[in-house]
Amino acid sequence: GGQTEQTTEGDGLKEVTLVLDYVPNTNHTGIYVAQKSGYFEQHGLKVNIIEPGDNDATTLCAVGKAEFAVTYQENVTYARTASEPLPIRAIAAIIQHNTSGFISRAEDNIQSPKDFEGKVYAGWQAPSEEAVLKAVMAGAGADFSKLTMVGATGSGLESMGDDIDIQWEFEGWAVINDRMQGYDINYMPVKDLDSRLDYYTPVIITNEDMIENDPETVQAFMDAVKQGYEYAIESPEAAANILHEVIPDTDMDFLLESQKFLSDQYSLDSDTWGLMKDEVWDGYTEFMYEYGLIDHTIPASEQYTNQFIK
Amino acid sequence: MKRYQQYIMPVLCLIVVLAVWEFSVQFFGIDLYVLPAPSDIVKAIGSEFGTLWMHSMVTLQEAVIGLLIATVLAILIAILMDLNRTFRHSVFPYLVVSQTVPVMVLGPLFTMWLGFGLAPKILMVVFMCFFPIAIAFSDALQHVNRNQINLLRSFGANLLQQYLYVKIPTAAPALFSGLKVSATYCIGGAIVGEWLSASAGLGYYMIRVKNGFLMDKVFACVIMIIIWSLLLNFAVTLLERILFPYTRKRKGVS
Amino acid sequence: MKRYQQYIMPVLCLIVVLAVWEFSVQFFGIDLYVLPAPSDIVKAIGSEFGTLWMHSMVTLQEAVIGLLIATVLAILIAILMDLNRTFRHSVFPYLVVSQTVPVMVLGPLFTMWLGFGLAPKILMVVFMCFFPIAIAFSDALQHVNRNQINLLRSFGANLLQQYLYVKIPTAAPALFSGLKVSATYCIGGAIVGEWLSASAGLGYYMIRVKNGFLMDKVFACVIMIIIWSLLLNFAVTLLERILFPYTRKRKGVS
Amino acid sequence: MKLQIKNICVTFEQKRILENLCMDVQDGEFVALIGPSGCGKSTLLNILAGVLTPESGEVFVDGTPVHGVSSRFAYMPQNDLLLPWKTILDNVTLYGRLHGQKKQAQEAALKEFPVFGLQGYEHAYPDELSGGMRQRAAFLRTALCSADIMLLDEPFGALDVITRNEMQDWLLRLRAELGRTTLLVTHDIDEALYLADRIVVLGGRPASVTREIDLTGVQKSRDWLYEQSDLRKEIHRILRNEIDH
Amino acid sequence: MKLQIKNICVTFEQKRILENLCMDVQDGEFVALIGPSGCGKSTLLNILAGVLTPESGEVFVDGTPVHGVSSRFAYMPQNDLLLPWKTILDNVTLYGRLHGQKKQAQEAALKEFPVFGLQGYEHAYPDELSGGMRQRAAFLRTALCSADIMLLDEPFGALDVITRNEMQDWLLRLRAELGRTTLLVTHDIDEALYLADRIVVLGGRPASVTREIDLTGVQKSRDWLYEQSDLRKEIHRILRNEIDH
Numbered sequence A: 001g002g003q004t005e006q007t008t009e010g011d012g013l014k015e016v017t018l019v020l021d022y023v024p025n026t027n028h029t030g031i032y033v034a035q036k037s038g039y040f041e042q043h044g045l046k047v048n049i050i051e052p053g054d055n056d057a058t059t060l061c062a063v064g065k066a067e068f069a070v071t072y073q074e075n076v077t078y079a080r081t082a083s084e085p086l087p088i089r090a091i092a093a094i095i096q097h098n099t100s101g102f103i104s105r106a107e108d109n110i111q112s113p114k115d116f117e118g119k120v121y122a123g124w125q126a127p128s129e130e131a132v133l134k135a136v137m138a139g140a141g142a143d144f145s146k147l148t149m150v151g152a153t154g155s156g157l158e159s160m161g162d163d164i165d166i167q168w169e170f171e172g173w174a175v176i177n178d179r180m181q182g183y184d185i186n187y188m189p190v191k192d193l194d195s196r197l198d199y200y201t202p203v204i205i206t207n208e209d210m211i212e213n214d215p216e217t218v219q220a221f222m223d224a225v226k227q228g229y230e231y232a233i234e235s236p237e238a239a240a241n242i243l244h245e246v247i248p249d250t251d252m253d254f255l256l257e258s259q260k261f262l263s264d265q266y267s268l269d270s271d272t273w274g275l276m277k278d279e280v281w282d283g284y285t286e287f288m289y290e291y292g293l294i295d296h297t298i299p300a301s302e303q304y305t306n307q308f309i310k
Numbered sequence B, C: 001m002k003r004y005q006q007y008i009m010p011v012l013c014l015i016v017v018l019a020v021w022e023f024s025v026q027f028f029g030i031d032l033y034v035l036p037a038p039s040d041i042v043k044a045i046g047s048e049f050g051t052l053w054m055h056s057m058v059t060l061q062e063a064v065i066g067l068l069i070a071t072v073l074a075i076l077i078a079i080l081m082d083l084n085r086t087f088r089h090s091v092f093p094y095l096v097v098s099q100t101v102p103v104m105v106l107g108p109l110f111t112m113w114l115g116f117g118l119a120p121k122i123l124m125v126v127f128m129c130f131f132p133i134a135i136a137f138s139d140a141l142q143h144v145n146r147n148q149i150n151l152l153r154s155f156g157a158n159l160l161q162q163y164l165y166v167k168i169p170t171a172a173p174a175l176f177s178g179l180k181v182s183a184t185y186c187i188g189g190a191i192v193g194e195w196l197s198a199s200a201g202l203g204y205y206m207i208r209v210k211n212g213f214l215m216d217k218v219f220a221c222v223i224m225i226i227i228w229s230l231l232l233n234f235a236v237t238l239l240e241r242i243l244f245p246y247t248r249k250r251k252g253v254s
Numbered sequence D, E: 001m002k003l004q005i006k007n008i009c010v011t012f013e014q015k016r017i018l019e020n021l022c023m024d025v026q027d028g029e030f031v032a033l034i035g036p037s038g039c040g041k042s043t044l045l046n047i048l049a050g051v052l053t054p055e056s057g058e059v060f061v062d063g064t065p066v067h068g069v070s071s072r073f074a075y076m077p078q079n080d081l082l083l084p085w086k087t088i089l090d091n092v093t094l095y096g097r098l099h100g101q102k103k104q105a106q107e108a109a110l111k112e113f114p115v116f117g118l119q120g121y122e123h124a125y126p127d128e129l130s131g132g133m134r135q136r137a138a139f140l141r142t143a144l145c146s147a148d149i150m151l152l153d154e155p156f157g158a159l160d161v162i163t164r165n166e167m168q169d170w171l172l173r174l175r176a177e178l179g180r181t182t183l184l185v186t187h188d189i190d191e192a193l194y195l196a197d198r199i200v201v202l203g204g205r206p207a208s209v210t211r212e213i214d215l216t217g218v219q220k221s222r223d224w225l226y227e228q229s230d231l232r233k234e235i236h237r238i239l240r241n242e243i244d245h
C-alpha cells in the first residue's frame, strides 16, 4: 500500500490520521491531551482522530489510509505472521501492563479459573480468547470443556444479566464503572494467572513505509503523544477534564476514577512512557504459537520498535 | 369521522404500549442499562436535543445524498435493462447477488478505498438503497401493457415518448413504493457507515453513548432515527402525490 | 438459442470481471489482507470446505426456520389487516417504524431476552424477513379487483372463499416477490444474529477468520453466503411455479 | 319468481343516477332493459345482485324484501371478469365449486361447451381466448347458476353477429326449458325484440322507466323479427326522443 | 390513399389464423370488415398498424410497401386503451402531443367534445367515465390523428343504440368532409350497410376473404337502411354459411 498524499496546509502543519481501536476512553487520554493542548501543532502536525474504528484499524494503517492506529499486541502478532504479513510495527505501548481481567458477581464466589467449570463466559469469540481461557484453566487444573462460551452483548456487569457468569473487561473502565454503580464484583487480572499474558494492550502502530520514508513525522507524532501521556500521569484531574470535553456524555466522576487508576498504570515499572520489552512480545508470541493461533513465531524485533520513544 | 378514527387507533395503541413499558420498568425496577423507561428516553431527548440535532444533520446529509444517487442509478439501470435484454441478463443476476453480501465485509473495503470522509457512508447508503428501487422499477417496466405500447407505436411515438407516456407512468407507483422502502432504510445505511468510522453522525453518537452505558441516550438516538426515517418516507409520499396526481385521485375514489 | 443467450451473457460477464480482478491483484501486487484474488478464494473454499459446510448448516437452519416463521406471521397479519381496517390502522404504522430501528440496538436485547441458543438468531431473521412479505402481500390484497369480489359475493361466496378464489390468487405474485426478497435477506439476518453471539455458523466463522487477517477465507464465507441465498431464492421461485402454475404459463406467452 | 323493484334511488358523488325507479317482473317473464349509456342500467343490476346498496327503495322477490346478496339472483357482469388464474372449465363451474358441487357442475358444463363454441378450450386460460369466447364463457358461468332470476348485463355485447344470433336462439330455447325469470340489459333493439316478453326503456336524468313495450303472446322467430321494421323504428324514436328530452 | 394487402399469413402457436389474405381498398373508400369472432380481424388491423409483423405477405400504400409503424394509419384498438393516468383531454390529444402540436390538438379536440357527448369531462380521468364514454373518447383520439387511413376496430361496440346511431351519422358526415380511406371492423350488419362503400366478409379457418358486397353509389340514409331487410338477410346467410362451411 502506498502513502496517501500528504496535504500541507497553509499554516505549515502536516496532516496525519490516527484510527482508534474503540470509542474514546481513558486509554486514549494522552492522545486527546496532545490534541487539545496543542502538542501536535507544536510538533508541526494536524491529527485527524478517527473513531470508532473496529480492528480494521490495523489494515487501514497497513495500506496507508491512516498513518497511525491504536490496536492490540495480539493483532500486531497476527498481522506480522499472516501468510502475507502486514507492513506495520508497534511504536509504543500505551500501558505497561495488561490491565484486563475476568469479572464475575461476588455472590458467585469465583476465585480462580478452577471455579470457571460449569459457568457461562461471554466474550467477543476470538480464538485467542479461547486460548487464554484454556491456558488459565489448565494452569488451575480445571477442565476447559466444562465452560460455556457465548458472545457478549455489551460490557460490564449489567449486560451480563442472569445467564452470564464471567466476562473479560478492562479494569480501568468497566470494572471501575461496575464498582461505582455499587455492584459487588470479583476481579481477577489475567496477568496474575500466567506471566505471558501480561502483554501490551493497547499499542500504537504505524506502517513500515512511514518508518523508512518519513521517520521525522513519526517522531514528531510520538513526541507529542508522549508529552500528552506524561501530562496525564502528572495531573489526572486536568487530563480527565480534557477527555470529558471529547466524551461529554460520560459521567465525570467515573471518568475521574478511571483516569486516576490509569495514570498510575501508564508507565508503571518503566523508565519512560511507551517503552516496550522483547520478553513481553516474545512471551505472548510464544503463547499464541503454543495454542495454535499462529503457525510460526517471529522475533520481537519484527513486531515493534522503541526507536521513536525518546 | 373516518379520518379521525384512522389516526386515533395508532395513537391509542402507542399510548397503551408506552404505558405498559413505563409501568414494567418502574414496577420491576428494570435498570437503565437493560431497558430505559419511556420517560427516561423523553428526558434524554430533551436534555440532549442540541447534540442529537447536530449529529442528525450529518447523518441526514449522508442518507439523502446516498438516496438520491441510488435513485438516479436505479432508474438508469432499470431503463437500460428494459431497453436491452442482453444487458438485463448480464446485470440482473449480479444485482440480486450484491444484496446477499454482508455489509460487514463491504464496510471496511469502502473505507479502504474511500477514506474516512462522507464518501464511504454515502456509498453504503447507495449500496443498501439501490436494490429495492431498481428491482421494483425494472419489474414494473417488464409488466407494462403491451397494447398501450402498441397504440403509442402506431401513433408514431418514439422510444422516449413511449417511456414518458406509458412506461414511466405505469411503473411510477412501483418506483415510488421501492423508493419508500429505500427512504426507510437509508438512515440505517448511513448509521452502519458511521459505525465503521466517523467523527460525527447519529451512528457515531450512538456507539459512544452505548459504551458510556447510557441506554436512555441510545434509545433517544433510536427515536431520532425513527423520526427521520418516517419523515423521509413521508417526503417521498408527498413527492409522489405532487408528481403523479392521478394516483391520489384514484385512491380517493376507492 | 434464446435460452442459451440468456445464460451465456451473465457467465461471460462473470468471467470478465473475475479475470480483471485476478489480473489486477496479480499485476498490482495487491496484498491478501486488502483484497484476495479469485484464485485465492477458490483455494480457500477447497481447503476449508468441510468447515464451511458445517457452519453453513447451522446458519441455514436459523435462516430457514426464521423465514418460515416470518412468512406465516406476515400472511396472517396481512390478512387480518385486510379484514379489519381498525387493526390495519393500528398495526401498519408500527410495521414501518420497526424497520427503521437499527439491528445493533435490537441484537443485544434479543440475546438478553432469549439467551444464546438458536432463538435470538431466528428472531433476528424473523425481524428482517417479516416486513417485505407483509408489506407486499397486504398491499396486493388492498388492490384486489372490487368487481371480481362483487361477482363472487353475488354468487354467495363466503369470506374464506373470497380469499381462496380471488384475493389470494391476485396477491400471490406479490407475496412471492416479497418472499423472494426475504429469502435473499434471511441468510444475512442469521449472520447478523451470529455476530452478536454464537459458537457456530458462517457469521461466527467469518469474524474469526477476519480477526486473523485471512481475507481469502472471509471471501470464501461470502461466496457461501451468496450461494445459499441464491439457492433459497431459487427454492421460492420453484415453489411459486408449483403452487401457481398460471403465472408461469402467462410469463411463457408474453 | 316475481320481482318487484320499488322507488330505488341512487346517487354517485352528488349526482343522482336513479330516481324513484319502480318496475315489476312477473314470474318466468323475460324483460329487456334498454337505455342510453351511463343511465344506470348496470347500477340497477348491481343493486339486485346485492353488491351495491341503494340510497333508498326496496327490492322484493315473491313479496319478501331482499337485502344484500341473495341466492335468488344469478348475475352476469358487463365485463366478462373471468378469473385469469383459473382455466375456462374452472371459471364456468365457479358457482358449483363455491357450493361444493364441483363434479356435477363440471359434467353440466362440459355438456354445454360445444353449444357455447368453447370446445377444446376447457383447460385454456382466459388470456388465451378471444374477447367473444371469454364473453361466452362468462355467460355459461351464469347460466350454470341455480338461481331463479338471471341478471344479464349485455351478455352478447362482445360477440359477432352470427354467434350472437346463435346465442340468442339458444337463450330462447333455454328460456322455454327453464322458465327462469330474466332481466336482460342490451343495446341491441333486435335482440330485445327477439328475446323479450316486455321491453322496458330507461331514460331521463336521473333515470326512471319512461316506456314499456309489451310483446307477450307473440310467437318469436327470426322471420317475425325480419318483418318488424316498424317496431324497430318506433323504439329508435322513443330512445331518440329520450335523448332530446 | 390506396391500400393493398397481399398474401398476408399469420400463425399463432402453430395455429394458422390468416392464410393468403388479399384485399384492396381504394383511395377514399370506406370498407367494412365482417367476420366471426376470433377469425383474425383484430390481427389484420394490428398488422396494418405496424405493431405486428406477419409471417409473410406485404402491405402497400399507394404502391409503396409499408413495414412496421407508419404515419399512414390511424389505429383505434378494440379495447379503448385510454391511458388511465391522463385526463380525457390529454388522452384524446395524444397524437398531437406526441407530434409537438399540443395547442392545436387541444383546440381541435375541444370543438369535438360536445359532438362526442364528452362535454364537462375534459379534465376527468378515464376511470370516472362509463364504458361508452370511454369508447367515444378513444374514437375521438383516433379521429384527431392526421393519418390518411383510419383503422377502426369495433369503435362503437360498447355504445348504446342511440349514441351508436348518432356516432354513425357523425362518422358518415366526417367521412364526406375528410374523404379519408377507412377500414372498419364491426359486428353490426346495419352499421356496415349504413357506413360502408363495400362490405368484406372474412371467413374460413384459417381466414381469408370469402365474399364482398359492393354498395358504391348508394345514397345512404336511415330510411334507406330501414328498407334493406333483404340485404341484411343475405349477409346473415353468408355469415351463417361461413360457419357451416
Ligand SMILES: Nc1ncnc2c1ncn2[C@@H]1O[C@H](COP(=O)(O)OP(=O)(O)OP(=O)(O)O)[C@@H](O)[C@H]1O
Pocket (backbone or CB within 6 Å): D012, D013, D017, D036, D037, D038, D039, D040, D041, D042, D043, D044, D078, E128, E129, E130, E131, E132, E133, E158, E160
Ligand atoms: N362507483 C362509481 N362511482 C361514481 N360514479 C359511478 C360509479 N359507478 C357508476 N358511476 C356513474 O353512474 C352512471 C351510471 O353508470 P352505469 O354503469 O350504471 O351505466 P350503464 O347504463 O350501465 O352504462 P353503459 O351502457 O355504458 O354500460 C355513469 O354516469 C357512471 O359514470
Ligand SMILES: Nc1ncnc2c1ncn2[C@@H]1O[C@H](COP(=O)(O)OP(=O)(O)OP(=O)(O)O)[C@@H](O)[C@H]1O
Pocket (backbone or CB within 6 Å): D128, D129, D130, D131, D132, D133, D158, D160, E012, E013, E017, E036, E037, E038, E039, E040, E041, E042, E043, E044, E078
Ligand atoms: N398474442 C396472441 N397469441 C396467441 N394467440 C392469439 C394472440 N392474439 C390473438 N390470438 C388468437 O388469434 C385468433 C384471432 O384473434 P383476433 O383478436 O384477431 O380475432 P378477432 O377477429 O378480432 O375476434 P373478435 O371479433 O372477438 O375481436 C384468436 O383465435 C385468438 O385466440
Ligand SMILES: [Mg+2]
Pocket (backbone or CB within 6 Å): D041, D042, D043, D078, D153
Ligand atoms: Mg353498463
Ligand SMILES: [Mg+2]
Pocket (backbone or CB within 6 Å): E041, E042, E043, E078, E153
Ligand atoms: Mg377483435
